[in-house]
Amino acid sequence: MATKASRSAARVMMAPAVILLLGWMLVPLTMTLWFSFRKYLPLRGGDLGWAGFDNYTRFVTSSAFWPSIQATLIIVGAVLLITVCLGVVLAMLLDQPMWGQGVVRILVIAPFFVMPTVSALVWKNIFMDPTNGLFAHLWKFFGADPVSWLSQASLPSIILIVSWQWLPFATLILLTAIQSLDSEQLEAAEMDGAPHLKRFWFIILPHLARAITIVVLIQTIFLLSIFAEIFVTTGGAFGSKTLTYLIFQRVLESQNVGLGSAGGVYAIILANIVAIFLMRIVGKNLDA
Amino acid sequence: MARSVTSQRKAINTAVAWAVGLLIFFPILWTILTSFKTEAQAINDPPLFLFFDWTLENYTVVQERSNYMRFLWNSVFIAGGSTILGVMIAIPAAWSMAFVPSKRTKDILLWMLSTKMLPAVGVLYPIYLIFIQFGLLDSRLGLVIVLMLINLPIIVWMLYTYFREIPGEILEAARMDGATLREEILYVLTPMAIPGIASTLLLNFILAWNEAFWTLNLTAAKAAPLTAFIASYSSPEGLFYAKLSAASTMAIAPILVLGWFSQKQLVRGLTFGAVK
Amino acid sequence: MGRITLDKVTKSFGDVEVIPPLDLTIEDGEFTVFVGPSGCGKSTLLRLIAGLEDISSGQIRIDGNDATHVPPSKRGLAMVFQSYALYPHMSVRKNIAFPLRMAKLDKAEQDRRVDQAAAVLNLADYLDRKPGQLSGGQRQRVAIGRAIVREPSAFLFDEPLSNLDAALRVGMRMEISELHKKLATTMVYVTHDQVEAMTMADKIVVLRAGHIEQVGSPLELYHNPRNLFVAGFIGSPTMNLISGPEAAKRDATTIGIRPEHITVSDKKGEWKGVVGVSEHLGSDTFFHIHDTGLAETITVRAGGEVGFRHGDTVHLTPREDVMHRFDAQGLRIA
Numbered sequence: 064m065a066t067k068a069s070r071s072a073a074r075v076m077m078a079p080a081v082i083l084l085l086g087w088m089l090v091p092l093t094m095t096l097w098f099s100f101r102k103y104l105p106l107r108g109g110d111l112g113w114a115g116f117d118n119y120t121r122f123v124t125s126s127a128f129w130p131s132i133q134a135t136l137i138i139v140g141a142v143l144l145i146t147v148c149l150g151v152v153l154a155m156l157l158d159q160p161m162w163g164q165g166v167v168r169i170l171v172i173a174p175f176f177v178m179p180t181v182s183a184l185v186w187k188n189i190f191m192d193p194t195n196g197l198f199a200h201l202w203k204f205f206g207a208d209p210v211s212w213l214s215q216a217s218l219p220s221i222i223l224i225v226s227w228q229w230l231p232f233a234t235l236i237l238l239t240a241i242q243s244l245d246s247e248q249l250e251a252a253e254m255d256g257a258p259h260l261k262r263f264w265f266i267i268l269p270h271l272a273r274a275i276t277i278v279v280l281i282q283t284i285f286l287l288s289i290f291a292e293i294f295v296t297t298g299g300a301f302g303s304k305t306l307t308y309l310i311f312q313r314v315l316e317s318q319n320v321g322l323g324s325a326g327g328v329y330a331i332i333l334a335n336i337v338a339i340f341l342m343r344i345v346g347k348n349l350d351a
Numbered sequence: 352m353a354r355s356v357t358s359q360r361k362a363i364n365t366a367v368a369w370a371v372g373l374l375i376f377f378p379i380l381w382t383i384l385t386s387f388k389t390e391a392q393a394i395n396d397p398p399l400f401l402f403f404d405w406t407l408e409n410y411t412v413v414q415e416r417s418n419y420m421r422f423l424w425n426s427v428f429i430a431g432g433s434t435i436l437g438v439m440i441a442i443p444a445a446w447s448m449a450f451v452p453s454k455r456t457k458d459i460l461l462w463m464l465s466t467k468m469l470p471a472v473g474v475l476y477p478i479y480l481i482f483i484q485f486g487l488l489d490s491r492l493g494l495v496i497v498l499m500l501i502n503l504p505i506i507v508w509m510l511y512t513y514f515r516e517i518p519g520e521i522l523e524a525a526r527m528d529g530a531t532l533r534e535e536i537l538y539v540l541t542p543m544a545i546p547g548i549a550s551t552l553l554l555n556f557i558l559a560w561n562e563a564f565w566t567l568n569l570t571a572a573k574a575a576p577l578t579a580f581i582a583s584y585s586s587p588e589g590l591f592y593a594k595l596s597a598a599s600t601m602a603i604a605p606i607l608v609l610g611w612f613s614q615k616q617l618v619r620g621l622t623f624g625a626v627k
Numbered sequence: 628m629g630r631i632t633l634d635k636v637t638k639s640f641g642d643v644e645v646i647p648p649l650d651l652t653i654e655d656g657e658f659t660v661f662v663g664p665s666g667c668g669k670s671t672l673l674r675l676i677a678g679l680e681d682i683s684s685g686q687i688r689i690d691g692n693d694a695t696h697v698p699p700s701k702r703g704l705a706m707v708f709q710s711y712a713l714y715p716h717m718s719v720r721k722n723i724a725f726p727l728r729m730a731k732l733d734k735a736e737q738d739r740r741v742d743q744a745a746a747v748l749n750l751a752d753y754l755d756r757k758p759g760q761l762s763g764g765q766r767q768r769v770a771i772g773r774a775i776v777r778e779p780s781a782f783l784f785d786e787p788l789s790n791l792d793a794a795l796r797v798g799m800r801m802e803i804s805e806l807h808k809k810l811a812t813t814m815v816y817v818t819h820d821q822v823e824a825m826t827m828a829d830k831i832v833v834l835r836a837g838h839i840e841q842v843g844s845p846l847e848l849y850h851n852p853r854n855l856f857v858a859g860f861i862g863s864p865t866m867n868l869i870s871g872p873e874a875a876k877r878d879a880t881t882i883g884i885r886p887e888h889i890t891v892s893d894k895k896g897e898w899k900g901v902v903g904v905s906e907h908l909g910s911d912t913f914f915h916i917h918d919t920g921l922a923e924t925i926t927v928r929a930g931g932e933v934g935f936r937h938g939d940t941v942h943l944t945p946r947e948d949v950m951h952r953f954d955a956q957g958l959r960i961a
Contacts, residue, residue, distance in 0.1 A: 066678070066679065066680060066681040066698075067681050068681075068698055069450075069451050070451055070453070072447075072451075072532055073446075073447035073448075073450075073451035073453075074447070076443030076444060076446060076447045077443070077444045077447045077448070077459070079440050079443070079444070080440050080441060080443075080444035080463070080503060080507055081444070081459065081463075083440065083500060083503065084463055084466050084500065084503060084504065087466060087500040088466045088469060090477070090481070091474035091477035091478055091481070092469070092473075092474060092477075094474075094476075094477035094480070095473055095474055095476070095477055098476065098477070153371065156364070156367065156368050156371065157368060159361075159364040159368070160361050160364065161361055161364040161365040161368050162361070162365045163365065163369065164368075166372075167368045167369055167371075167372040168372075169611050170372035170373060170375060170376040171371070171372050171375050171376070172610070172611075172617075173375075173376055173379055173607060173610070173611075174375065174376075174378070174379065175610070175617075176557060176561070176603065176606050176607050176609075176610035177379065177561075177603050177607075178560065178561040178563060178577065178578050178581065178602060178603060178606070179561065179563045179578070180563050180567075180578045180579075180581040180582045181581050181599045181602050181603055182378070184581055184582075184584055184585065184595060184599065185378060185382050185595070185596070185599055186378065188592060188595060189378075189381065189382065189385060189592055189595070189596070190378065195394040195592070197381070197398060200398055227375070227378065230375065231375075232617075235617060284468050287470065288470045288471055288472060288564070290471075290472070290563065290564045290567075291563035291564065291567065291578070291582070294567065294582070295582055295585055307470065307472045310472045310473070310475075311472055311475065311568075314472075314475055314476045314479075315475070315476075315479075315568070320476050323475075323476060324476060327470070327472060327473030327474065327475070327476075328473065330470040330472060330473045331469065331470055331473045333470075334468050334469070334470045334473075335465075335468070337468070338465055338468040341464075341468075342461050342464060342465060345461065345464065346457065346461055518710060518712070520708045520709070520710050520712040521712045521713075521714065521715075523679050523699075523706075523708070523712065524706065524708055524712035524713075524714075524773075525714075525725070526679070526698075526699045526700055527677060527679075527699050527700070527704065527705060527706040528700070528705075528725050528726035528729055528773065528777070529700045529701075529726050529729040529730055529777070530700060530725075530729045531700065531729075534729060538725075539714055542714075542716040542717075543714070543715060543716055545716075
């Protein structure tokens with residue numbers, strides 16, 4: 064259904080969305096690129112001229128860089144591992160016949176709707192506080208010494224908080240995928256004498272492969288840029304400074320825009336590498 | 352899987368699933384319970400579960416001290432405004448892509464998606480500068496625009512997948528019946544897509560409500576929404592558990608309720624239609 | 628008024644030409660049927676007339692005015708779609724009134740016309756229902772109602788009966804014919820079913836691969852098919868087409884003879900064969916005769932009482948005066 068008139072109407076109607084997003088992408092991106100090649104210190108003299116690749120080399124050679132990459136990778140990797148593994152288990156559990164399935168689903172999904180600042184604060188104070196936190200009570204009950212979680216075990220603590228937030232997302236998507244599995248396939252396998260574990264390994268898991276890939280990619284994009292959870296809990300201290308947080312500190316706290324922008328360009332490149340894989344999968348799905 | 356199982360098996364499933372569900376929900380439950388305790392009871396050792404003197408005083412204190420309503424209103428305004436604005440811009444775009452597809456439609460959709468993946472921190476300073484330039488810093492309008500832009504790709508995508516399910520013949524019928532393009536979208540497409548549009552509104556409202564990078568970095572006092580209100584409890588007020596819990600409960604309650612309605616759409620919206 | 632003229636109209640999708648240059652005039656008040664096998668371009672042609680697709684070159688005139696670049700909403704035509712395309716969120720009344728609402732008619736006039744259409748189409752009791760609550764036939768009538776209230780200069784029907792079951796289809800066929808008699812408005816009707824074409828049309832346009840094979844009244848096409856394609860397409864059961872020595876004997880490459888123009892007898896006749904399947908319709912019986920040496924099967928019509936059995940040997944005699952002769956190019960020899 065297309066006439067010249069409707070095609071030109073379509074272009075006009077698409078224009079606002081396209082132009083806005085184009086502007087949203089190009090203007091700040093160009094500015095970031097520009098700043099990354101300048102020595103730019105807003106509070107200490109402003110734009111001090113061309114810096115070449117100085118910012119890029121300084122950003123990577125600073126003592127905070129490699130630890131931040133390490134922290135980022137540990138957080139993203141651990142959260143992915145936890146949410147996907149537990150997500151598969153939970154999805155399979157929720158798919159079983161039971162009483163009150165709807166309510167359980169709601170209980171499991173709820174953390175996703177909690178705003179990041181709230182979950183970070185609640186975990187930090189009510190659960191992880193070394194004197195009054197619930198964990199401290201629990202440790203004391205078993206006769207152990209309470210741990211001051213966010214300073215002594217900052218990364219595991221943040222991983223726990225973030226995993227709690229993202230587990231519902233993984234579970235929900237994997238559950239949707241499991242429910243689309245043809246139950247006759249499973250019954251056929253059962254008839255063929257395949258035991259539980261084999262059925263899981265050879266039928267359920269391959270069926271979930273695509274959904275798992277999507278969960279991994281989408282979560283990676285969001286996890287690479289987690290901010291509020293660190294901002295509220297450790298403020299980047301105790302080895303929990305991720306790449307995102309490092310850039311944030313360079314730009315807004317130490318007001319070294321040139322250096323921060325170079326970091327931003329690194330972050331953009333990193334995100335795009337992940338994005339390419341995600342787009343491939345989504346794009347394929349569009350044709351179907 | 353529609354399979355009959357013994358009720359014994361079902362009972363075990365039920366017990367395990369409820370235990371896991373409650374464990375995951377526990378932090379939220381505990382927060383809600385704590386919000387009804389006095390400060391002393393909140394840090395009591397051993398912790399009190401249900402048997403304490405239920406009180407509403409925390410809610411009144413929080414409201415009086417920090418003007419909760421203003422933050423709430425900012426959240427509603429910013430999340431609602433950005434979502435409605437986004438949908439108004441996205442409906443025509445999604446109409447074009449769904450009903451007048453061209454060779455480039457797929458590329459445009461994927462490109463829109465790619466803008467969503469731009470790490471916010473990478474463009475923080477430019478946006479900050481632009482905001483100062485246009486006097487948008489700490490203004491609700493500024494946040495409406497930014498949140499609209501970061502959610503626009505998702506809105507377009509969701510509407511596109513919903514619109515694609517509407518047969519094109521019905522829109523052609525409207526055209527034959529003398530409807531202009533505007534009338535076709537207003538009187539035929541939009542009412543038919545109401546369920547899809549509603550889920551799109553809902554999910555994006557939730558995403559905007561919980562957004563915590565731009566709302567923290569681009570507001571100070573005037574336009575700060577609930578995300579910033581909670582962050583202000585970071586310290587030292589965070590040590591007042593009952594009040595912190597009351598504030599938290601007030602910040603998440605509206606969205607928990609909305610979220611429960613949108614479970615199904617969540618999957619579709621967040622995976623860009625790749626998992627249905 | 629509704630005289631539609633297509634002047635050297637072509638349509639290409641990319642490099643594929645689906646309608647080669649085509650000329651056609653549809654007279655005012657005429658019931659014209661486009662018929663042809665699927666993929667012959669008949670629906671495309673209708674959509675070109677409707678304005679839902681652009682023509683690649685040529686001109687479309689409606690009542691003498693150039694309508695080539697007029698948008699569909701301004702052509703004054705009404706269309707009934709194969710899927711009915713009713714607005715699912717509107718009641719039947721709102722559906723029928725929609726074109727009037729778009730034309731900004733006042734409410735009283737809208738109601739008057741809707742009620743009038745509903746009376747004609749037996750929809751008065753259903754006006755407050757939603758399309759989802761109606762049967763297929765009722766939906767079809769709503770779609771027609773929506774078309775007639777506009778008082779268009781011509782109606783376009785795109786295979787409107789293909790979603791109905793067989794019994795309903797016959798009924799609706801009659802209703803549409805009745806409607807045409809009553810309104811005397813131009814109707815253009817697309818179908819792949821030659822029975823619909825034969826029973827409804829004033830003028831049939833037989834299409835194949837975007838080409839017009841023949842234009843004429845149903846009986847003209849039946850009695851004087853211009854070529855082999857039309858001969859084989861029009862008529863049910865289809866015409867027997869025979870090539871070989873029997874055709875050569877009559878100075879043709881192929882000869883065609885309709886089932887009702889062959890006499891069947893157990894005693895004598897020009898051709899001989901064995902009875903295969905018999906279809907007893909009561910009034911008539913159709914025999915499928917094998918092993919004639921003429922064609923795979925020869926179909927013959929006989930009276931309802933004639934009772935040959937499977938395997939019987941029979942003799943066939945064609946009527947020479949109504950035999951059709953075609954040359955090597957498949958064209959009719961006068």
